[in-house]
Amino acid sequence: MKLTTEPPRGIKANLKRSYAELSDAWLDDCKKETIYRKMVFGVAFFHAIVQERRKFGPLGWNVVYQFNDSDLNTSFTMLKIFLDDDSPEVPWEALVYITGHINYGGRVTDDNDRRCLITTLEKYYCTDNLTDDYFYSESEKYKAPPFGDAQSYRDYINQLPEEDAPEVFGLHDNANIAYQRAESDAMVSKVLNIQPRISTGKGGGLSPDELVVEKAK
Secondary structure (H helix, E strand, C coil), rough: CCCCCCCCCCHHHHHHHHCCCCCCCHHCCCCHHHHHHHHHHEEEHHHHHHHHHHHHHHCCCCCCCCCCCCHHHHHHHHHHHHHHCCCCCHHHHHHHHHHHHHHHHHHHHHHHHHHHHHHHHHCCHHHHHHHHCCCCCCCCCCCCCCCHHHHHHHHHHHCCCCCCHHHHHHCCHHHHHHHHHHHHHHHCCCCCCCHCCCCCCCCCCCCCCHHHHHHHC
8 A cells, every 4th residue: 555645845856756656668558658758747747846836835826735646646547548549639628627627626726726727737738848849947947858768757857956946836036035934934933842841930840951960860
């Protein structure tokens, strides 16, 4: 049984997790193999984006959503079913609807968040994503790698940046200020919570230092 765990931090870590168990046999198991591999990377990247947007607080989503691996795995399954159809055309509208409105959108309660989700998905579920020169960000650091085996995709993921710039999420650089402030507040809060409580009242008992001295005696 596969355990459900917290998602890793960062797009690179998310993609590494998504591709950790993908094999060549799994990637080959589709009639439209070339398209399938491009779009598998696209939906895996989309999955990383929607999870990582949570770190920006209200700038990322109006509501915090708990997207998980089951959303991604279901999207992989539906993608294969649609591409295995005998039709020569890729049913983009149907794929966006199933993946965006049902698989992921089923968790979304805010209308503006739903619009953001669908608009983000359309960036990866599109004809341009089937080419090798289509980039996911203006910095051109992210794109679906060329056709290759499973290890070649993992090698590509390993060379991605460790730190994610806000531009890959479609956000201004100032979005990092809100994220860093929230991280600092959370860290300070945790440090304060684990500090020992020192009582100054007369009947409050021994202080931590006095307790150590007593133990030593």
